[in-house]
Amino acid sequence: MLNVYVSLRFSASCALFLTDGLEPLQSAALGGLQASFNLFLPANASPTSKVPLLVYLAGLMCTEDNGAQKGGFFKDAASEGIAILFPDTSPRGAGIDGEDTDWDFGTGAGFYLDATSPKFAAHYNMHAHITKELPAVLAEAELPIDITRQSVFGHSMGGHGALTIYLAAPPGTYRSASAFAPIANPTACPWGQKAFTGYLAGGVDEGRAHYDATELISRVKEPVHILIDYGTGDNFYKQGQLLPENFLKAAREAGHDEVEIRVRSQADYDHSYFFISTFAPDHVHFHANFLKA
């Protein structure tokens, strides 16, 4: 048996298609725009032996391809028998004024939220796309995936997405979360403040209520399963865009100990996919503990 790696597009009616040679299809959550994603299926997946799902969320300027091509996840996902879903990072081609002006806002920078600002609300709903729409697509496609066993991980903006999606979901929706160099306290850093001001009608205050991992962890009372790695040589860490210490401090103050949450500083590592792929096996095996329990 072979492991299968496929690129897929989907329609609002949830039909699945192979990418090559197919008509563009539409996402309801993204306002009818075409949406793409990649899916890794391990060789042991079959209708009688469905596999759990790990969702990978990429960072600023990325597409569904960065993690799939450079993350280094497949060997360990194959050995553990885990499928990996790679969504895109934003809607594409919404045609909103200013959407393509900056690399850290708009196209490629959806911040995994549901926009409430009138300008963006019709299209910038990556949270709903990932938490509701894509799971429904996979379920309706009758792929050999057990959608009741999901975990989520990501990098940088995608690490923010993974932590906030996990912490804001009803307990048990996702079994675990992990992040490489996440934007861990977005209301306190320039990237997050810019995103929340632009996408949310209530600005940074609305972001603080719904989309800030450091704020969310201080309010979560149930046990959690979280692993975070960041590099001390990461320029974005040095610039104060990531703030993992803020997340760790809030977590400990809320009573989440080192069994529940591990935040590891990796000496001299940068922000790149070389860093991600170095620690990729740790993250896949971490999630396997919960996805296969």
Ligand SMILES: N[C@@H](CCC(=O)N[C@@H](CSC=O)C(=O)NCC(=O)O)C(=O)O
């Ligand atoms: N163009 C930017 C750098 C953009 C960048 O580094 N993006 C990161 C994610 S940053 C946080 O979300 C990334 O993953 N890039 C893709 C890759 O393959 O490395 C600049 O000029 O600084």
